[in-house]
Amino acid sequence: MLNRILISFVFLLFLGCSHEQENVALGTLERDRIAHTATVSEVITDLPIAAGSKVIKGTVLVRLDDDLQKASVAKAKAQVQQAQATLDKAHNGARQEEVAAAKANVAGAEAALAKSTASYARAKSLIKTNLTSQATLDDALANRDKNLATLSNTQEQLLQLINGTRIEDLAIAEAVLASNIAMLASEEKKLSNLTITAKRDGILDNLPWNLGERVTAGSPVAIVLAGKAPFARVYIPEPYRVHIKVGDSLTVHVDGLAKPILGNVRWIATEPAFTPYYALNQAERANLMYLAEIMLPDNTSDLPSGIPAQVVLPLVTGLSER
Structure with a gap:
């Protein structure tokens, strides 16, 4: 001035x-x-x-x-790869081996339930003739109910694998990937700013x-x-x-x-x-x-x-x- x-x-x-x-x-x-x-x-x-x-x-x-910033970029790239893998897994669904294992768990739960149901029926008949105690009958009933709950749980897990990933979970995985990609772009921009070039x-x-x-x-x-x-x-x-x-x-x-x-x-x-x-x-x-x-x-x-x-x-x- x-x-x-x-x-x-x-x-x-x-x-x-x-x-x-x-x-x-x-x-x-x-x-x-x-x-x-x-x-x-x-x-x-x-x-x-x-x-x-x-x-x-x-x-x-x-x-x-730029050593510190290069490390930040490498971390951001790893996070993008992790998010991409999670999304791919959600799209691909369960593997055949996982479904087979779930079916085996259901079969095992059904067998355990059948055994506990038979034990409860036997204890129930014996209690009428005073050949067993009430405590034994109660234990048999509790074991049957436990196996019934286990069977229900394994069946639900099998249905989850067969039906695939929920739409909401896919949306969450896509959002996480987009967020990590944006973070990577930000870190790469910070890295490029450490090399100062003429603009004109x-x-x-x-x-x-x-x-x-x-x-x-x-x-x-x-x-x-x-x-x-x-x-x-x-x-x-x-x-x-x-x-x-x-x-x-x-x-x-x-x-x-x-x-x-x-x-x-x-x-x-x-x-x-x-x-x-x-x-x-x-x-x-x-x-x-x-x-x-x-x-x-x-x-x-x-x-x-x-x-x-x-x-x-x-x-x-x-x-x-x-």
Whole structure:
């Protein structure tokens, strides 16, 4: 903000000193500043690109220690495999061996019930002739009821195997698998974030952290000045604002270059950047400034950022009379 105020101050002084140059907007060459941040607190293990180098989209800028995250991904993969196996088992149903074993259990329970039923009947007949005790009769009855319950249980288990998995259980198994797949995707994304790559073509301007340092989560680890060519960030005086729109071609003079450059307006503000815009008289309105960005052609890619630039504005008839 201080730089912008200084630019505007110089611009106003420039206008006051020379009426011949009223149609010039002052500013500097800039590039989009892309800050690549760390998502976790980890140690920097590799800085393959030196600061100041040109990079393209996808170039690896910084690598962070990923051993712990790789273990998390391996665990998530195992959980997915387990959930998939559970779902497959639910779809496939019981094996023939399991069904055969269940049928054998039913047969055994039926035999035990027949034996206990006969024992109870014999004890019941003996009690009438006082040849056995009441306790023996009670034990025989309890044993028969126990075997009857066992038979009922084995029959239900056999029916469960024959009828297959319930729809609700299948839905639960599918939901568990989907949840584990989502967790795996999340862990893999965290792993990929530990390898920080350029999101746009540009120049690697700064590497704030050194190799071996543990970065803090959320802090910038690589700064890229994006774009093949810079743009001129200038302030447009209020009288010229209505005559300039996005896409217009304007002449740009860069300090140190004798030949002017033709650029295109890629953006211009719709509200003043500074100076109160309310209750201004006609003379004061001329002090309003509108921030604009003039894109330079690709053949100016070697121009550094921060170089002063002057943009020639279209002449406005009658401006000197205001």
